[in-house]
Amino acid sequence: MKSKPNPARLDAWDFRILSEIQxxxxxxxxxxxxxxxxxxxxxxxxxxxxEIAGIIEGFYARLSPVLIGGMVFVMVEVVLERHRLEDQRHFETAIGEFPEILDCWAIGGRIDYLMRVASPSMAAYQGFMEGLLQAGLGIDQYYSLVVTKPIKSNSPIPLSALRRR
Structure with missing residues (x-):
């Protein structure tokens, strides 16, 4: 069995392949x-x-939210009530169960998490957030930033910058 590629050991062929499939x-x-x-x-x-090494995480189709009926996207800043490791793990595990949460990142600074949420309307988004607050996830505060127009999204990773390191 072959060993998994080490990211530091990716060669020019690997970068070409990754660039093309991106x-x-x-x-x-x-x-x-x-x-x-x-x-x-x-x-x-x-x-x-x-793929085996996990460098390629998967393949998917990018859908047009406008053409499938329109969606509202909201960036949500989340602050937890408590900052114990078990509280963070509980939150991180639980949010995986909500398909409306497209992405979630742990953030250093004044907020704990940044989420990207999709919803069919602002009213549905508000209902979703009210349910999330009632779900016992330990959310103390949240701030909503409504995406009014996507400018750039789902961009490929700039592999040329990695090759220069």
């Missing part, structure tokens, strides 16, 4: 091999190793 996740393995100038078997082997 641009086009639906690319066929044969086309990917052509674009990165590797044989199909070598390219496929490297791709599999990158």
């Amino acid at each position: 641009s086009d996740g639906r690319i066929s393995k044969s086309e990917l091999a052509k674009r990165v100038h590797l044989s199909a078997s070598a390219c496929s082997e490297r791709l599999r190793a990158l």
